[in-house]
Amino acid sequence: VARRLRDVGEHGWIARLLGTVPRGPRVVVGPGDDAAAIRPPRGALLLTTDTLVEGSHFQAGWEPPARLGRRAFRINLSDVAAMGGRPLAALVAIEAPPDLPVAILDGLMRGVIADARTHGVDVVGGNLAAAPRLAVTLTLVGVASRRPVTRTGARPGDDVWVTGTVGGGGAAVRALLAGHRTRRPPVPVRLEASRLLAPVAHAMIDVSDGLMQDLGHICRASGVAAAVDAGRVPVAAACRRALGVEAVPFAVTAGEDYELLLTASPRQRARLERIAPRLGCALSRIGRIEAGRPAVRLLDAGGRVLPLRRAGFDHFRRR
Amino acid sequence: VARRLRDVGEHGWIARLLGTVPRGPRVVVGPGDDAAAIRPPRGALLLTTDTLVEGSHFQAGWEPPARLGRRAFRINLSDVAAMGGRPLAALVAIEAPPDLPVAILDGLMRGVIADARTHGVDVVGGNLAAAPRLAVTLTLVGVASRRPVTRTGARPGDDVWVTGTVGGGGAAVRALLAGHRTRRPPVPVRLEASRLLAPVAHAMIDVSDGLMQDLGHICRASGVAAAVDAGRVPVAAACRRALGVEAVPFAVTAGEDYELLLTASPRQRARLERIAPRLGCALSRIGRIEAGRPAVRLLDAGGRVLPLRRAGFDHFRRR
Numbered sequence: 001v002a003r004r005l006r007d008v009g010e011h012g013w014i015a016r017l018l019g020t021v022p023r024g025p026r027v028v029v030g031p032g033d034d035a036a037a038i039r040p041p042r043g044a045l046l047l048t049t050d051t052l053v054e055g056s057h058f059q060a061g062w063e064p065p066a067r068l069g070r071r072a073f074r075i076n077l078s079d080v081a082a083m084g085g086r087p088l089a090a091l092v093a094i095e096a097p098p099d100l101p102v103a104i105l106d107g108l109m110r111g112v113i114a115d116a117r118t119h120g121v122d123v124v125g126g127n128l129a130a131a132p133r134l135a136v137t138l139t140l141v142g143v144a145s146r147r148p149v150t151r152t153g154a155r156p157g158d159d160v161w162v163t164g165t166v167g168g169g170g171a172a173v174r175a176l177l178a179g180h181r182t183r184r185p186p187v188p189v190r191l192e193a194s195r196l197l198a199p200v201a202h203a204m205i206d207v208s209d210g211l212m213q214d215l216g217h218i219c220r221a222s223g224v225a226a227a228v229d230a231g232r233v234p235v236a237a238a239c240r241r242a243l244g245v246e247a248v249p250f251a252v253t254a255g256e257d258y259e260l261l262l263t264a265s266p267r268q269r270a271r272l273e274r275i276a277p278r279l280g281c282a283l284s285r286i287g288r289i290e291a292g293r294p295a296v297r298l299l300d301a302g303g304r305v306l307p308l309r310r311a312g313f314d315h316f317r318r319r
Numbered sequence: 320v321a322r323r324l325r326d327v328g329e330h331g332w333i334a335r336l337l338g339t340v341p342r343g344p345r346v347v348v349g350p351g352d353d354a355a356a357i358r359p360p361r362g363a364l365l366l367t368t369d370t371l372v373e374g375s376h377f378q379a380g381w382e383p384p385a386r387l388g389r390r391a392f393r394i395n396l397s398d399v400a401a402m403g404g405r406p407l408a409a410l411v412a413i414e415a416p417p418d419l420p421v422a423i424l425d426g427l428m429r430g431v432i433a434d435a436r437t438h439g440v441d442v443v444g445g446n447l448a449a450a451p452r453l454a455v456t457l458t459l460v461g462v463a464s465r466r467p468v469t470r471t472g473a474r475p476g477d478d479v480w481v482t483g484t485v486g487g488g489g490a491a492v493r494a495l496l497a498g499h500r501t502r503r504p505p506v507p508v509r510l511e512a513s514r515l516l517a518p519v520a521h522a523m524i525d526v527s528d529g530l531m532q533d534l535g536h537i538c539r540a541s542g543v544a545a546a547v548d549a550g551r552v553p554v555a556a557a558c559r560r561a562l563g564v565e566a567v568p569f570a571v572t573a574g575e576d577y578e579l580l581l582t583a584s585p586r587q588r589a590r591l592e593r594i595a596p597r598l599g600c601a602l603s604r605i606g607r608i609e610a611g612r613p614a615v616r617l618l619d620a621g622g623r624v625l626p627l628r629r630a631g632f633d634h635f636r637r638r
Binding site: 005006008009010028029032033034035036037038039040041042043044045046047048049050051052053055056057078079080082083085089091093095098124125126127129130131132133135137139140141142143144148150151152204205206221 | 362451
């Protein structure tokens, strides 16, 4: 029979977990005390947090627990990459129902710990609380050794670039919600791309709510407008297969891509094309920043504005 | 009619909130970007996170939303104080159902922001996600300018000290669960006490799961045993009134006190008694650390062990 959380208890589960957490040289006090302590880095300290809630961000059975843990870690890694930073330490706050099989929590933490280790991150603490549904709030501390790349620096005339492809995560969620058996693609890690692109980027964001909406965040923060050429958007093959002619409008509004979206001066084109082969992923120039009120237009090959049925993802305003 | 979260949306609510967040001089990038950035402090960086879930840690109507926000902030403040540190910056990850009145979230954040400001803490970021019930995960970053005070330093012969009183929070929760109208006492702020006590403490913890259990955490981490004199435990007046002769066993296992529990050499007694008037709260010597297997005994005036019906609070093993 499966052991459940109510059988081992909060403190029992945590005590067993602590032995499995590796401890890097920057950790002064690791997990299991009132707070963790790490040596402070040189450079600005980056802080970000993101939550995955069962029923909102995933359904039971969509992916093995270790993949869910890895996803919770990587969506935060993506935020640190989008600032041009490196990750240092993570805290994991879990909510779980008492009848949850302990194996699920164990798998989840295995996924967090393994991926954290791969990326040189110490898991230094967390919390476990009773709740009606499983949820994971991961907090990541990072460092930016140069000025963090925010959403505010885009200038009229800038090119708009995006790493990798978009629409793959959205297409998988669409298929899962329709009852098909499929896997969400893993959240990509763009730390090396971020390291190389940050020195050139005027503004940068990760694509989590949909390319159009996230470019809109840059526009609002920078006080500019943007135009995206539909034909230049790098749509994931699985999305193209599943959505056909609707692939581009779907891909630019679906979200869950976790690619880097950045703006840079056109004078940097040659440099960016030289950098591209070392990024570990594609780099596509998809549009430009313009003067004007914050708005993002999607244009066809003839320069006509393509209508979009929705702007992007909002947790409280569902499709 | 009350505006609900589904009316304003995730991004709408966040956009409005951002204008209300003050920004201290150590903030490089405030809330609203992919991650926040703060100037790194000198000294060890403290990291802690804690969650309040509706139905587990509070019930709707137990306290106004601003008090709930303050509580979410202070339970983390308490962890930073227990390490002998100062708080610097907070992240607030909220889960909320779409039909939640926006006024509740507004009140909650007002409570967090006001109390953070009072204690010199910058609210630098957060997250809002849809979930079946309201939950707040607050992450606090702090700094320890000297060596952090952990749970591991208790030595046989040490005195055991506790700040303030215990049992008040537990008695209020007991009354609320029984249907009485009452208020939980605010989580005390022991930052000044921590600053003065940390240089003397061999081990320190905050009392969140019950004095006996939290002293047990110190014993296990330090490889020692402890004895507590029941007659010396500073029981809150409200707990004494409500529980009568059961007040002490209740108070030492109820939890929710958020007082500092520490051990120190008996040679520091005079110094601690000299410090006491400046702590802003009572300081009571309640027992001693002994050699032996990790265990905590509660003793009556004749030195007899008092039986306890439960060890302390565990989220998944209810009373």
